[in-house]
Amino acid sequence: LAKTTQPVSMDSYEGQEVNITCSHNNIATNDYITWYQQFPSQGPRFIIQGYKTKVTNEVASLFIPADRKSSTLSLPRVSLSDTAVYYCLVGDQGGSYIPTFGRGTSLIVHP
Amino acid sequence: DADVTQTPRNRITKTGKRIMLECSQTKGHDRMYWYRQDPGLGLRLIYYSFDVKDINKGEISDGYSVSRQAQAKFSLSLESAIPNQTALYFCATSDPTGTPQETQYFGPGTRLLVL
Numbered sequence: 001l002a003k004t005t006q007p008v009s010m011d012s013y014e015g016q017e018v019n020i021t022c023s024h025n026n027i028a029t030n031d032y033i034t035w036y037q038q039f040p041s042q043g044p045r046f047i048i049q050g051y052k053t054k055v056t057n058e059v060a061s062l063f064i065p066a067d068r069k070s071s072t073l074s075l076p077r078v079s080l081s082d083t084a085v086y087y088c089l090v091g092d093q094g095g096s097y098i099p100t101f102g103r104g105t106s107l108i109v110h111p
Numbered sequence: 112d113a114d115v116t117q118t119p120r121n122r123i124t125k126t127g128k129r130i131m132l133e134c135s136q137t138k139g140h141d142r143m144y145w146y147r148q149d150p151g152l153g154l155r156l157i158y159y160s161f162d163v164k165d166i167n168k169g170e171i172s173d174g175y176s177v178s179r180q181a182q183a184k185f186s187l188s189l190e191s192a193i194p195n196q197t198a199l200y201f202c203a204t205s206d207p208t209g210t211p212q213e214t215q216y217f218g219p220g221t222r223l224l225v226l
Contacts, residue, residue, distance in 0.1 A: 041199070044154070046215070049211040102153050
């Protein structure tokens with residue numbers, strides 16, 4: 001199971017772009033990269049998933065370099081409501097995949 | 112209506128009591144999970160079930176047991192509650208054939224306080 005490493009915390013200000021990088025050096029060929037967002041006292045919710053290159057949706061973008069040993073979640077023009085914990089998960093979806101959440105990255109957006 | 116529901120939402124109990132936390136889902140997913148979250152920590156997996164006949168221990172199963180009564184229901188029991196089981200408990204479901212792949216859907220959580 002690929003282990004992930006991400007910063008424990010980050011601070012930003014409203015309107016800025018935030019990039020959170022996750023390292024997963026032993027990612028396997030069939031592994032996907034998935035990011036979740038968790039607000040206080042709520043369960044995590046899916047943000048974005050990717051396998052390679054770039055994925056974009058209405059919430060965020062996910063950049064994955066060719067070697068796939070890291071990935072970067074990009075949140076454009078954050079607002080106070082983006083204050084949350086962000087988790088990076090890596091695994092071979094389906095089959096015997098067991099989702100493993102680490103401590104995530106606590107993002108605080110300041111006015 | 113919420114796809115994944117948990118009851119109760121809050122519970123206060125005393126040391127030594129047996130309690131049950133219930134989870135129901137209307138998503139039709141075979142896979143269900145129980146996690147606990149402590150302040151400042153991530154989610155830790157307690158038990159998971161890939162289908163009605165499949166139950167597996169997670170990383171912190173000691174002191175807990177589960178029952179998968181049906182595809183839609185997955186209950187977590189604390190046989191004899193202790194104070195360090197005070198935490199926020201989440202139930203989740205997933206579909207290995209869905210898109211995006213294996214996305215988890217979480218319930219609203221149950222806040223448990225053991226005195």
